Amino acid sequence: MKRWLSAASWAVSAVLLAGLTLGGAADHSAAFTDEAVAADHFEASKVGAEVLAAGGNAADAAAATMLALGVVNPASSGLGGGGFALYYCAKDGSLTFLDFRERAPRAADAAMFDIQSEPSPGPASAPSQLGGLAAGVPGEPAGIQALVERFGRLPLREVIAPALRLAEEGFTVSEALSKMGKAFDVQLRQDTVMSNWDLGLGALLTRPALARVLRAFAQTGAKVIYGGIIGQEMIASVQAHGGVMTLDDLRAYRVRTREPLETVAFGYRWVTAPPPSAGGFTMIQSLSILERAVGESPEPGAPLLHAMAESWKGPFLDRQRYFGDPDQVILPVEGMLSPDRIDKRAALAAEGNPHPSADYDFPVEWNRGAALTPDNAGTSHLCVVDSEGNVASVTTTVNLPFGARFTAGGIVMNDEMDDFSRGGGKANAFGLVGGDRNLPGPWKRPVSTMSPTIVLQGGEPVLCVGASGGSRIVTATQQVAMNVLLHGMTAGEAVAAPRIHHQGIPETLRVEELVPLPAELQDALRGRGHQIAPIHNVATVQAIQIERGSVRRLQAASDPRKGGRPAGR
Ligand code: DON
Numbered sequence: 001m002k003r004w005l006s007a008a009s010w011a012v013s014a015v016l017l018a019g020l021t022l023g024g025a026a027d028h029s030a031a032f033t034d035e036a037v038a039a040d041h042f043e044a045s046k047v048g049a050e051v052l053a054a055g056g057n058a059a060d061a062a063a064a065t066m067l068a069l070g071v072v073n074p075a076s077s078g079l080g081g082g083g084f085a086l087y088y089c090a091k092d093g094s095l096t097f098l099d100f101r102e103r104a105p106r107a108a109d110a111a112m113f114d115i116q117s118e119p120s121p122g123p124a125s126a127p128s129q130l131g132g133l134a135a136g137v138p139g140e141p142a143g144i145q146a147l148v149e150r151f152g153r154l155p156l157r158e159v160i161a162p163a164l165r166l167a168e169e170g171f172t173v174s175e176a177l178s179k180m181g182k183a184f185d186v187q188l189r190q191d192t193v194m195s196n197w198d199l200g201l202g203a204l205l206t207r208p209a210l211a212r213v214l215r216a217f218a219q220t221g222a223k224v225i226y227g228g229i230i231g232q233e234m235i236a237s238v239q240a241h242g243g244v245m246t247l248d249d250l251r252a253y254r255v256r257t258r259e260p261l262e263t264v265a266f267g268y269r270w271v272t273a274p275p276p277s278a279g280g281f282t283m284i285q286s287l288s289i290l291e292r293a294v295g296e297s298p299e300p301g302a303p304l305l306h307a308m309a310e311s312w313k314g315p316f317l318d319r320q321r322y323f324g325d326p327d328q329v330i331l332p333v334e335g336m337l338s339p340d341r342i343d344k345r346a347a348l349a350a351e352g353n354p355h356p357s358a359d360y361d362f363p364v365e366w367n368r369g370a371a372l373t374p375d376n377a378g379t380s381h382l383c384v385v386d387s388e389g390n391v392a393s394v395t396t397t398v399n400l401p402f403g404a405r406f407t408a409g410g411i412v413m414n415d416e417m418d419d420f421s422r423g424g425g426k427a428n429a430f431g432l433v434g435g436d437r438n439l440p441g442p443w444k445r446p447v448s449t450m451s452p453t454i455v456l457q458g459g460e461p462v463l464c465v466g467a468s469g470g471s472r473i474v475t476a477t478q479q480v481a482m483n484v485l486l487h488g489m490t491a492g493e494a495v496a497a498p499r500i501h502h503q504g505i506p507e508t509l510r511v512e513e514l515v516p517l518p519a520e521l522q523d524a525l526r527g528r529g530h531q532i533a534p535i536h537n538v539a540t541v542q543a544i545q546i547e548r549g550s551v552r553r554l555q556a557a558s559d560p561r562k563g564g565r566p567a568g569r
Contacts, residue, residue, distance in 0.1 A: 043068060104441060135414055142255045231251075348360060
């Protein structure tokens with residue numbers, strides 16, 4: 001049952017979903033009984049399902065799906081990027097968070113992007129977005145290996161095999177990849193590997209340079225990248241593109257295991273990403289505010305949308321002031337989440353009209369502390385649920401489409417350095433202005449919004465969810481989760497429904513052009529005083545709902561906004 005939209009407005013949205021560029025809308029959701037994978041590309045979902053059918057568990061399948069995504073959609077993720085994985089182990093009920101986010105090279109410093117240079121041609125061409133300086137030390141290969149070694153049951157080479165096959169034999173270029181290829185064509189043509197790609201819709205693309213890397217990864221493990229032959233080639237290319245990364249930076253890279261953040265709200269236990277993500281924090285604070293502001297069983301409609309937009313303003317301010325790499329700066333997480341502060345924000349959000357973001361600024365008593373010494377040591381979200389009940393919620397990224405838009409050792413390099421703040425209050429590609437805690441520094445991880453989430457009830461997982469889309473990741477993830485858990489939608493309906501977004505600054509409530517909020521709801525929000533502006537879409541969400549009735553049902557959905565499709569059995 002869907003209660004969010006009136007039948008008429010739902011029909012309008014359904015037509016839009018079918019008629020616009022939402023190519024995968026018809027197949028974007030499916031129900032399974034045993035196991036399911038929801039990725040934003042069908043080939044990748046199928047790879048995950050293949051690994052599950054071959055005896056792998058959710059960790060093996062998630063790793064294989066990540067590797068396949070890196071082959072079939074190099075605009076969004078791959079071995080040159082990084083990400084976060086939240087893993088639920090059914091045997092002992094534990095939840096583990098793996099942070100394999102990129103980190104800055106040792107030679108990074110706070111002023112490294114305060115440079116005046118001739119603008120390069122093409123979009124997203126600031127020095128933190130394009131070229132060697134933009135690339136952080138990749139975490140993806142180490143993250144994949146850690147996921148498989150700690151939780152998987154198949155040998156790494158078996159997990160890598162399907163991606164290698166796709167890279168060698170080729171795959172059909174999707175609408176999403178083709179569109180991004182067109183948008184960044186000027187820059188892709190400059191790269192020795194990417195200039196050879198035919199990214200026309202439906203073209204058959206092989207990835208021989210990446211196949212070589214995958215073969216080496218399968219034979220010797222991630223060390224071939226973190227200091228071995230591939231790593232040496234990577235560093236040579238990064239430096240030739242003006243970067244400062246060294247072989248020591250690669251050798252010193254470590255995956256971090258962190259305590260996930262969690263809260264209880266609306267009768268569910270929400271477990272999500274801790275710092276260096278600010279996304280999980282934003283979501284659990286928003287949920288606590290909402291529970292106080294609108295009660296425990298909110299009806300869908302304008303009052304809830306209004307309160308939701310208000311609930312995000314405070315956490316986005318906190319992000320700007322307090323967030324940085326938890327390995328290097330002290331974050332007052334307890335103070336930021338104190339009940340008293342949540343009460344104050346909830347009281348404002350419960351009022352009928354919007355407040356300026358600054359009204360939500362309740363500074364925390366805080367010992368900033370000295371900086372800690374670093375230890376020596378385009379995005380895609382996927383969900384996997386296996387037949388034993390293990391759940392993997394993984395978000396993986398190279399940041400902007402095709403990352404820093406050059407390859408190194410055959411690998412498309414990320415431009416995650418754009419997620420650091422820079423002097424002068426300049427915003428990053430997602431309009432986020434970071435604070436001094438998030439300035440670049442040696443081996444520092446930039447603050448993220450990625451929020452892989454698992455929601456539990458009665459000790460059992462009921463939903464795996466997460467998104468790609470920069471600052472919109474968290475607001476989209478939260479809305480889809482609420483659509484399923486509070487408003488009774490199926491995963492497919494929840495993912496396809498219209499979404500809103502507010503990030504405090506600017507003081508603008510965004511509504512989607514691709515899946516517009518019904519006009520009456522937009523009018524109601526405008527009537528309360530919200531400044532509404534369009535945005536093409538609010539992120540791309542993948543979700544699997546786990547229903548335990550007399551028969552177990554896995555409702556899996558990939559977002560029609562990116563044309564994905566789930567697989568399973
Ligand atoms: O970590 C982050 O928050 C960003 N680098 C994510 C970028 C992203 O989602 C781009 N996606 N479509």
